Amino acid sequence: MELKNKKLTNDEFYGIQKEILTQWPTGADVNFEKAVDFHQSLPENKNFGKKLVKAKKEGKTLVQPRAGVALVQEHIDLLTYLQDKGGADLLPTTVDSYTRQNRYKEAEVGIQESVRESKSMLNGLPIVNHGVDACRSIINELNTPVQVRHGTPDARLLTEISYAGGFTSYEGGGISYNIPYAKNVSLEKTIRDWQYCDRLTGIYEEAGVSINREPYGPLTGTLVPPCISHSVAIIESLLAAEQGVKNITVGYGQCGNLVQDVAAIRSLGSLTEEYLKRYGYNDVEVTTVLHQWMGGFPQDEAQAFSVISWGSAIAALSKATKVIVKTPHEAIGVPTKEANAQGLRCTKQMINMLCDQQLSNTSHVVNEMMIISAETRCIVDKCFELGEGDLAVGTVRAFQAGVLDIPFAPSKLNAGKMLPARDNDGAIRILNAANVPLSKELIDFNREKIEERAQAEKRDASFQMVIDDVYSISKGKLVGRPWK
Numbered sequence: 001m002e003l004k005n006k007k008l009t010n011d012e013f014y015g016i017q018k019e020i021l022t023q024w025p026t027g028a029d030v031n032f033e034k035a036v037d038f039h040q041s042l043p044e045n046k047n048f049g050k051k052l053v054k055a056k057k058e059g060k061t062l063v064q065p066r067a068g069v070a071l072v073q074e075h076i077d078l079l080t081y082l083q084d085k086g087g088a089d090l091l092p093t094t095v096d097s098y099t100r101q102n103r104y105k106e107a108e109v110g111i112q113e114s115v116r117e118s119k120s121m122l123n124g125l126p127i128v129n130h131g132v133d134a135c136r137s138i139i140n141e142l143n144t145p146v147q148v149r150h151g152t153p154d155a156r157l158l159t160e161i162s163y164a165g166g167f168t169s170y171e172g173g174g175i176s177y178n179i180p181y182a183k184n185v186s187l188e189k190t191i192r193d194w195q196y197c198d199r200l201t202g203i204y205e206e207a208g209v210s211i212n213r214e215p216y217g218p219l220t221g222t223l224v225p226p227c228i229s230h231s232v233a234i235i236e237s238l239l240a241a242e243q244g245v246k247n248i249t250v251g252y253g254q255c256g257n258l259v260q261d262v263a264a265i266r267s268l269g270s271l272t273e274e275y276l277k278r279y280g281y282n283d284v285e286v287t288t289v290l291h292q293w294m295g296g297f298p299q300d301e302a303q304a305f306s307v308i309s310w311g312s313a314i315a316a317l318s319k320a321t322k323v324i325v326k327t328p329h330e331a332i333g334v335p336t337k338e339a340n341a342q343g344l345r346c347t348k349q350m351i352n353m354l355c356d357q358q359l360s361n362t363s364h365v366v367n368e369m370m371i372i373s374a375e376t377r378c379i380v381d382k383c384f385e386l387g388e389g390d391l392a393v394g395t396v397r398a399f400q401a402g403v404l405d406i407p408f409a410p411s412k413l414n415a416g417k418m419l420p421a422r423d424n425d426g427a428i429r430i431l432n433a434a435n436v437p438l439s440k441e442l443i444d445f446n447r448e449k450i451e452e453r454a455q456a457e458k459r460d461a462s463f464q465m466v467i468d469d470v471y472s473i474s475k476g477k478l479v480g481r482p483w484k
Contacts (some may be wrong), residue, residue: 003188005242005392008199016196020156024104027157032203035164037368038136039209048090048145048169049212049247052287052321055089061315061355062322063087063347064289066149066338068094068124069113072134075125080228083144086341087348090322091142093167095150096124100181102154104128119148128161134338135165145173145301147214153178153185159197163204169212169249170201170275173236175395175404176216179411187396187413191342194236195243195392202244210247213240214289217251220408223420223469224253225428226264227375228406228436234275236379238391240373241281248272249321251289254311256478257387257427258359263368265290265318266360271376287321292347296474297330304328307473308343312350323347323484331474368427375442380402382437402435421465423449424456426478431461457482 001012008016021027044050057063065082069075075093082088098107107126114121127135127148139146147169148162155172162170174194178185201211215236219229233250240248250272252264267286276284292311298304308326315323327343329335335343359365382403387394398404402415409416417434430436430446438446447461454461459482468480 001192003192003389003392003396005387007243008195013196013199013203014477016156017160020196023102023157023265024128026128030160030164031133032164032207033165035132036204036207036209038166039168039204042139042166042168045143046139046145046341047210048147048170049210049285051090051145052212052249053247053285056287056321059319059355061320061351062089063325063329063344063351064090064092064147065325065344066092066094067340068096068149069120070096070111070122070124070126071120072125072137074120076138079138079142079144079146081337082341082344083142085101086344087431088144088344091144091146092149093123093127093138095144095148095152096122096126098122099124099126099128099158100150100152102152102157108157125298127165128158132161132164135162135167139166145169147212150179151181151216153182153190156193156196156426159200162201163211168210169213169214170197171216171392172197173215173232173237174239175232179406179409179414180216180220181410183410183412185411187282187399188351191239191392191395195239198240198243198245198435201240202456205244205246212247213245213248214249214251215240217289218253218291218294219406221253221291221406223422223428223466224255224319224407225375225420225430226252226255226260226267226372227379228404228418229253230264230268230271230372230376231379231383231404232406234272234376235383235391235395237272237284237286238275238279238281241276241284246283249289251288251291251324253291253294254314255428256310256473257422257425258314258317259364259368259425260372260427261290261314262318262359263365265320265363267369267372267376271373275380289322289324290318290320291324292326293473296471296475297326298474299331301304301328303476304330305346308346309350310343312329312347313354315347316351316354318359319360323351371442371445375438378438379436403437405434405436419463419466421450421461422453422479424453424479431466453479
């Protein structure tokens with residue numbers, strides 16, 4: 001099927017669906033009419049997208065952890081603890097790594113080993129293996145909306161079972177779950193596969209069931225300039241809207257500079273709405289999510305709480321609709337439920353203290369929003385140009401040309417030539433734009449900001465700065481200074 005940004009026809013969609021539902025035995029339990037009935041039987045407080053829209057209107061920032069274990073009852077127990085003891089406003093179901101690679105046989109072995117060992121032997125819940133009824137039991141047992149979070153290039157069967165199982169929010173996209181996650185996966189294929197996921201979302205929407213979709217914002221989570229992650233989020237939002245998605249949450253990974261991070265969240269929401277309306281998608285609800293620091297964490301728990309608190313402050317001051325929360329065990333491995341709840345309570349305390357304070361209208365934030373918006377428009381508009389008006393085609397060509405270039409991504413489709421570094425205030429700038437199509441004025445601005453740092457540190461602006469910045473937070477600093 002030729003790649004194009006056009007809503008899948010019924011013949012195209014249902015032709016693919018016949019094959020998808022045969023990939024694992026639980027696919028036979030997917031029944032659309034029964035799934036719609038189940039969704040419509042749920043109280044409104046369990047609908048993820050509706051809770052986000054309400055929070056946005058009220059100016060509230062909701063908190064959401066990451067969590068997932070192999071067995072259903074243990075997963076319910078974990079989420080119940082995070083709901084009741086952590087005060088989570090929204091809940092996750094993180095999916096295991098085997099499922100993310102469509103390796104359902106290995107996931108089945110992981111389930112059996114988890115039963116035998118009486119502990120989770122998988123790093124998430126294998127939704128496909130457990131099936132529709134198991135998912136519904138999770139939704140029924142909790143009072144809080146639940147989202148599926150994963151990292152799957154081909155998520156079509158996972159999407160079918162997740163939606164039939166009653167989940168009302170779903171993360172991912174054809175770019176954000178490919179380029180930062182995989183090495184050899186075709187971008188044309190992942191965009192097409194995610195068109196299927198988004199068309200399924202649209203079909204539920206047309207049946208009166210609202211399902212929230214969330215492109216994965218942080219990408220590699222390492223020195224990603226806001227304009228790069230913004231561009232991917234906007235593109236995935238437009239591709240989703242074409243398939244009928246009506247509720248979208250766009251995300252951004254905290255970079256560490258207060259002004260830049262607040263400006264990034266504020267500009268991300270407004271830019272996404274701008275592009276959706278420009279291309280005729282006038283009935284899409286847009287909300288935002290800040291991901292707390294995605295890079296290296298200090299091993300010391302007290303220091304880790306400081307990093308969590310800083311992300312919480314950014315979320316509050318930027319008025320992000322929700323924040324994805326880290327834990328004080330981030331540097332150690334999978335957190336205990338107690339540590340996960342501690343991260344949530346820490347975050348809620350900071351948000352409650354800062355919820356009445358305003359920062360977004362200060363001149364520094366406004367100026368930074370203008371810079372980020374200008375850079376993002378350069379990239380997104382070039383993608384449309386490369387595709388001769390077709391954004392799906394333009395996105396593939398943009399990666400081929402290095403117009404879209406994600407720092408430190410493993411994909412062989414990614415040019416890896418654009419080089420970011422922090423400026424003297426810790427904001428992420430572009431040291432070498434390579435083929436990212438910024439205007440001369442924007443390139444000069446970025447270079448000047450990095451040169452200010454170079455002069456302050458009495459060294460040349462070079463790749464060594466980038467290396468220093470990658471490890472800086474885990475060493476107790478934001479900017480990787482040579483004397484630290």
